[in-house]
Amino acid sequence: MTTLLYDASFDGLFTAIFEVFEYRYKDVEIVSRERFHQENIFAEIHEVLTHTDKSERVLKKMEQNLGKQGIHKLLKVFLSEDPELEKVILSAIQQSVKNPQENILENYADVDIMKISKICKSVDRESHRMTAFVRFEKMQDGIFFAKIDPDFNVLPLIKKHFSDRYQDQKWMIYDLRRNFGILYDLETSNFFYPEEKLEIKNYQEKFHNEEKNYQTLWQRYFTKTNIVERKNLKLHIQHVPKRYWKYLTEKW
Numbered sequence: 001m002t003t004l005l006y007d008a009s010f011d012g013l014f015t016a017i018f019e020v021f022e023y024r025y026k027d028v029e030i031v032s033r034e035r036f037h038q039e040n041i042f043a044e045i046h047e048v049l050t051h052t053d054k055s056e057r058v059l060k061k062m063e064q065n066l067g068k069q070g071i072h073k074l075l076k077v078f079l080s081e082d083p084e085l086e087k088v089i090l091s092a093i094q095q096s097v098k099n100p101q102e103n104i105l106e107n108y109a110d111v112d113i114m115k116i117s118k119i120c121k122s123v124d125r126e127s128h129r130m131t132a133f134v135r136f137e138k139m140q141d142g143i144f145f146a147k148i149d150p151d152f153n154v155l156p157l158i159k160k161h162f163s164d165r166y167q168d169q170k171w172m173i174y175d176l177r178r179n180f181g182i183l184y185d186l187e188t189s190n191f192f193y194p195e196e197k198l199e200i201k202n203y204q205e206k207f208h209n210e211e212k213n214y215q216t217l218w219q220r221y222f223t224k225t226n227i228v229e230r231k232n233l234k235l236h237i238q239h240v241p242k243r244y245w246k247y248l249t250e251k252w
Contacts, residue, residue: 008032014055
């Protein structure tokens with residue numbers, strides 16, 4: 001068994017996959033350094049140094065075989081943070097190299113391909129819910145701030161949605177779990193990576209006065225329009241799962 005250790009980046013993973021073919025490894029596993037725990041003392045360790053040219057060569061080959069949609073599916077698997085993401089992506093690429101004329105991502109009889117399909121559906125669902133349930137709050141400096149805590153790393157997938165939709169105001173979306181976010185300054189939207197987690201405890205104290213008034217009115221509206229006799233909590237939770245309530249002003 002040969003274990004390839006990489007830096008947990010997308011380019012790092014595809015560099016590792018390139019080197020699986022380059023060195024003709026057979027019995028192999030790919031593991032990020034942060035998740036590596038050596039259980040097999042006889043395993044050979046191969047340290048992977050990320051090279052974008054190697055990564056791009058694999059991606060270019062996969063785009064020829066699977067198309068851009070196929071690459072997007074592999075990206076979603078990577079962003080899922082699934083414990084077996086390296087295994088199923090490597091399996092898909094190996095199958096594609098052996099069968100370049102086929103779109104192997106449609107071979108649902110294969111266990112790894114079926115898992116890729118299920119992961120993509122879950123990530124798509126989470127991405128959709130983030131675009132639906134994210135709530136921006138106006139801060140004293142005029143920036144509209146939103147905090148999220150998704151099950152998967154979907155921020156890169158929803159960046160374009162918010163960049164296209166909110167072009168007339170400055171905004172920031174911050175992923176609490178992964179400690180990074182997107183900042184839009186009226187011209188460009190870029191990812192930012194703070195050295196330390198942003199302190200959001202009692203951040204409501206930094207709300208703009210307009211935001212405080214808006215939230216009060218919004219909560220009153222939902223209280224007044226609620227019809228107790230027609231309350232159907234089961235149906236409500238089906239459409240708006242409880243884990244998203246923390247984003248919604250009307251649920252505070």
